[in-house]
Amino acid sequence: MDLRIKNVRKDFDLTPALHDVSLDIASGELVALVGPSGSGKTTLLRLIAGLEQPNAGTVYFGQDDASRLSVQDRQVGFVFQHYALFKHMTVLQNVGFGLTVRPRGKRPTAREINERARSLIELVQLAGFEDRYPSQLSGGQRQRVALARAMAIEPKVLLLDEPFGALDAQVRKDLRRWLRELHDVTGHTTVFVTHDQEEAMELADRVVVMSRGRIEQVGAPDAIYDTPASAFVHRFIGESVELPVYIEGGMIRLDGIAIPLSAADEPDGPAALVFRPYDVAIDEVDRATYPGIAATVVASRWHGRGRRLELAVGAGGHSMEIDLPPDVAPPVDSTLSVWPTRWTLYRPSGASLSHPTPAAAASMVSPIQQMAVAQ
Amino acid sequence: MADLTVPSAPVIRSATTEAPATRIALVVAAFGFLSLFLFLPLVEVFLEALRNGPAAWLAAISEPDALAAIRLTLLVAAIAVPLNVVFGVAAAWAIAKFEFRGKAFLITLIDLPFSVSPVIAGLVYVILFGSGSLLGPWLKANGIEVLFAVPGIVLATVFVTFPFVARELIPLMQEQGSSEEEAALSLGASGWQTFWRVTLPNIRWGLLYGVLLCNARAMGEFGAVSVVSGHIRGLTNTMPLHIEILYNEYNFAASFAVASLLAGLALFTLLLKTLIELRFSGGLAPSRGH
Numbered sequence: 235m236d237l238r239i240k241n242v243r244k245d246f247d248l249t250p251a252l253h254d255v256s257l258d259i260a261s262g263e264l265v266a267l268v269g270p271s272g273s274g275k276t277t278l279l280r281l282i283a284g285l286e287q288p289n290a291g292t293v294y295f296g297q298d299d300a301s302r303l304s305v306q307d308r309q310v311g312f313v314f315q316h317y318a319l320f321k322h323m324t325v326l327q328n329v330g331f332g333l334t335v336r337p338r339g340k341r342p343t344a345r346e347i348n349e350r351a352r353s354l355i356e357l358v359q360l361a362g363f364e365d366r367y368p369s370q371l372s373g374g375q376r377q378r379v380a381l382a383r384a385m386a387i388e389p390k391v392l393l394l395d396e397p398f399g400a401l402d403a404q405v406r407k408d409l410r411r412w413l414r415e416l417h418d419v420t421g422h423t424t425v426f427v428t429h430d431q432e433e434a435m436e437l438a439d440r441v442v443v444m445s446r447g448r449i450e451q452v453g454a455p456d457a458i459y460d461t462p463a464s465a466f467v468h469r470f471i472g473e474s475v476e477l478p479v480y481i482e483g484g485m486i487r488l489d490g491i492a493i494p495l496s497a498a499d500e501p502d503g504p505a506a507l508v509f510r511p512y513d514v515a516i517d518e519v520d521r522a523t524y525p526g527i528a529a530t531v532v533a534s535r536w537h538g539r540g541r542r543l544e545l546a547v548g549a550g551g552h553s554m555e556i557d558l559p560p561d562v563a564p565p566v567d568s569t570l571s572v573w574p575t576r577w578t579l580y581r582p583s584g585a586s587l588s589h590p591t592p593a594a595a596a597s598m599v600s601p602i603q604q605m606a607v608a609q
Numbered sequence: 610m611a612d613l614t615v616p617s618a619p620v621i622r623s624a625t626t627e628a629p630a631t632r633i634a635l636v637v638a639a640f641g642f643l644s645l646f647l648f649l650p651l652v653e654v655f656l657e658a659l660r661n662g663p664a665a666w667l668a669a670i671s672e673p674d675a676l677a678a679i680r681l682t683l684l685v686a687a688i689a690v691p692l693n694v695v696f697g698v699a700a701a702w703a704i705a706k707f708e709f710r711g712k713a714f715l716i717t718l719i720d721l722p723f724s725v726s727p728v729i730a731g732l733v734y735v736i737l738f739g740s741g742s743l744l745g746p747w748l749k750a751n752g753i754e755v756l757f758a759v760p761g762i763v764l765a766t767v768f769v770t771f772p773f774v775a776r777e778l779i780p781l782m783q784e785q786g787s788s789e790e791e792a793a794l795s796l797g798a799s800g801w802q803t804f805w806r807v808t809l810p811n812i813r814w815g816l817l818y819g820v821l822l823c824n825a826r827a828m829g830e831f832g833a834v835s836v837v838s839g840h841i842r843g844l845t846n847t848m849p850l851h852i853e854i855l856y857n858e859y860n861f862a863a864s865f866a867v868a869s870l871l872a873g874l875a876l877f878t879l880l881l882k883t884l885i886e887l888r889f890s891g892g893l894a895p896s897r898g899h
């Protein structure tokens with residue numbers, strides 16, 4: 235079942251929760267919705283499920299205009315952000331519910347329902363909990379019951395609203411892999427919401443980044459990470475450093491001082507210079523030979539497999555953090571010259587300028603090599 | 610930090626040492642007041658009812674007019690309570706699960722019977738259906754009797770008892786939200802299936818509680834019913850009206866005998882209510898956390 239969302243708008247009490255959102259999801263795709271709290275992820279999911287009606291625009295299920303399909307007809311499995319388990323039913327009854335409410339002709343026998351429910355409960359590793367009530371389960375267990383309940387109806391589309399939100403890191407990892415495998419086996423079209431960008435990048439075929447009711451970017455995880463379409467995506471996906479700069483006659487100035495990056499042909503005006511913490515080169519020895527951005531080391535600490543430096547840069551003392559190989563250890567309070575090797579300029583107009591362009595990036599020397607050259 | 614916690618401890622202790630005396634005084638005052646104004650009169654009702662022995666009590670309540678009054682009271686309750694269960698559930702559903710204009714007004718309207726004197730409610734029906742009204746002649750022409758007949762009594766009772774079920778359910782349903790209903794719908798359940806299998810089980814204790822209170826009031830209502838009934842013995846007298854008539858005729862023993870039935874109903878309702886509350890807190894509270 236492929237889904238098409240066309241120019242959908244949704245207002246709550248006149249404040250828009252979604253503006254003009256369009257998105258195509260291919261049959262069998264696993265798509266992640268990410269974005270800050272309140273960006274409209276749940277609202278989009280509810281619109282697809284039919285729990286909410288758009289104020290404008292259309293949702294298509296295959297060729298069908300979904301506005302003519304009721305919630306029941308859409309056959310979506312929905313896992314709610316807060317589980318919404320039936321409090322007065324046991325785990326077994328919860329999972330079997332979707333089958334017991336089918337019209338008489340299509341309803342499996344009580345025994346079949348029982349078997350189906352039990353096998354799903356086993357699948358989500360809750361065997362032995364069949365007769366418990368939701369109030370007697372932990373958050374993670376409830377989440378898995380909600381998942382099993384949604385899958386029991388063999389949905390054409392599985393919609394998951396933060397399905398792993400309440401789980402600890404280890405279970406989360408297991409379930410993540412389990413969901414991916416399950417998706418590969420069943421081939422359901424799956425859309426899941428997460429605020430964990432790592433989870434989205436690891437699990438999804440495509441990632442949809444949302445902000446303030448709009449889709450900022452849609453793409454494969456790699457593409458989103460490597461070529462963010464906006465400063466917001468750059469900031470939201472992965473770590474980034476951002477400096478407020480001003481462009482004047484093709485020169486980029488930070489606090490009025492030109493830095494050795496060029497933006498030829500760019501119109502004058504303010505911009506945000508954004509780069510990854512590890513896409514930088516430094517020169518500790520001689521500021522005069524490598525006129526980068528003047529920086530003072532504020533702190534230096536271990537981070538992952540390398541070293542993270544906290545710097546104060548420019549005349550304005552902007553704080554920024556960069557990652558360096560562990561063997562480079564400039565002392566605290568020393569001054570450096572720093573410059574990004576891969577960076578993007580984002581203009582307030584929404585335009586952006588990447589340097590080097592993604593294709594050229596592969597041929598660039600790495601920051602470490604550059605440093606060797608510099609010294 | 611450590612410095613701050615040490616001096617605060619004696620403050621807490623002194624706050625709790627003073628409490629028991631106050632607490633005992635309050636509890637005694639409350640019990641004293643209740644026994645003086647509620648418990649003693651109730652005991653008195655039963656003592657008066659049985660003053661001439663159980664045989665006289667039995668005779669008083671099995672005399673034809675008394676039986677007719679009991680039958681009418683049961684009939685009125687049997688019509689008014691189910692009606693108000695349906696209205697109450699529908700109103701609570703609308704208020705708790707939908708957003709619409711005029712919601713605050715609807716809530717106020719539901720409370721109206723609580724704020725208006727029952728006598729006025731009765732008078733409204735007299736004005737609405739009496740011979741001088743617009744509806745009066747038409748009703749008369751079609752042979753429909755509302756005033757001084759069972760339909761009028763039922764209407765007055767429905768009016769007076771309307772808030773009980775709705776008032777009980779609105780906060781309950783508001784607290785529960787509609788996420789379980791949405792889950793049921795997304796799993797393919799129809800509207801009816803969702804109501805019977807998800808909504809109703811979730812509100813059943815609150816609903817039963819509301820029904821009990823509604824029933825107690827329906828059987829005990831005096832003011833509104835008194836205005837519309839016409840006090841026709843054996844025909845339009847409910848139990849409270851019958852009690853009043855007997856009392857006015859200085860037939861105290863018979864009056865208290867019938868009164869003891871109503872008082873018994875009240876005690877029974879209280880007992881059930883307490884049982885439900887025990888069940889309520891034991892059965893629903895733990896699952897409220899999520």
Ligand SMILES: Nc1ncnc2c1ncn2[C@@H]1O[C@H](COP(=O)(O)OP(=O)(O)OP(=O)(O)O)[C@@H](O)[C@H]1O
Pocket residue numbers: 246247250251269270271272273274275276277278315429
């Ligand atoms: N029923 C509602 N009534 C009014 N406003 C709503 C309603 N539901 C959502 N909103 C608003 O719409 C916006 C989007 O909400 P939504 O629940 O889709 O966010 P979300 O991306 O899922 O956030 P989170 O990550 O916190 O779950 C928010 O500003 C929210 O306040």
Ligand SMILES: [Mg+2]
Pocket residue numbers: 275276277315395
């Ligand atoms: Mg959400």
